[in-house]
Amino acid sequence: MHTSNGYGLWGLAFLNAAIFIYFAYSYYTPKTTRDWRSFGMYSAFIVALFGEMYGFPLSLYFLSGWLSTRFPGVDWLSHDAGHVLEMMFGWRANPHFGPFHVVSFVLIGLGFWLLSRAWAVLYRAQRKGSVATTGPYARIRHPQYVGFVAIMFGFLLQWPTVLTLLLFPIMVIAYWRLAKHEEKDSLAHFGDAYRAYMEQTPAFIPHWRSNRSRSAPT
Template identity: 60%
Template sequence: MTHDAPAYGLWSLVILNSAVFVMFAFSFFKPQTARDWRSFSAFAAFIVALFVEMYGFPLTIYLLSGWLQTRYPGLDLLSHNSGHLWSTLLGEKGDPHFGALHIASYLLLGGGFWLLSEAWHVLYHAQRRHALATVGPYARVRHPQYVAFVLILLGFLAQWPTLLTLLMFPILLVMYGRLAITEEREMEQQFGAEYRRWAAQTPRFIPRWSASTAPPNPEG
């Protein structure tokens, strides 16, 4: 097996890509409270862990190397394409960057960042008015920013799965769920009956797309 260019040990790419995606998410999320910083820090840790394996040291490939060499004897474990494990495990041929999973990952990433931006825009203006955010993404789910983070994480997992990020993902889901419940308690204390009416008609994370379920209050 030959390697025309190094696939790993590219720590400058680890730093560059981690910084770009973390700062990009930061520019949309803009954490302010301690709860915001906890959720954002967990997201940032996931991103760093991902790019460390993508361009730095392929821990997952190293740990699975014996099984991979037995199952796929012709696989070049040190090539970048081999890190796209879903393509290997599903038996896809050709460049994995043009496969269905990679395209789906771009859609998830784009949708996640778009939702994060839209949610922040609505929340920012609602906070300035000391009002409850109920329009835009908040007309469909109570926590669109957490949904956005999950879409982004799923996008990266579809593109480049690692043992560490696969382990982190359910932990992050539980953490975001608990943060959402804490946030809801605070919002109920602040807005009272207005919040309870909106929450009764708006799902926490998974939207209902029927028009009849949209909150009737157009303000906030």
């Protein structure tokens, strides 16, 4: 695989994976076994992604025959063709400015923003020994997991591969299960305070109205 096609750049693959794993680590700062498990799943996804983005396009190599038949005129072993959704929907300009690529950057940015904001709120709450209910936690109970999913889905839009497509739903289910385990621990530790928080605040998808407006008497 020639570097002129944008592949075989294993040093670049390692560098990008290390940067995005470090960013997530600095925002998330795993401490418990569950924290490390969720962070490890994210790291595996990132390594698989950049391994195909800059190392060897395994998915495109195996699917190039089918893709060439369905979408003729595209060099599916070129680096730009790794932006599969742009190619499939006929975007022939620079794929880095394609609609899926732009949306992916928004999701990735939102995911890292959630991680950073949620970590600061959770850190202060843990220092006080209280339930985290401000910042992103005022809207959803698990902003850090939502942040990880947003980042991974953003990368999936930008550069889908067979492995990451298989990993993504598995990891979403794993994060959902980790969130449920954390809620059991929080209920055991905080009792009614956390139970009231659960009744007012959705787990993953925020309500349009604030907690204050939802809890106001009618």
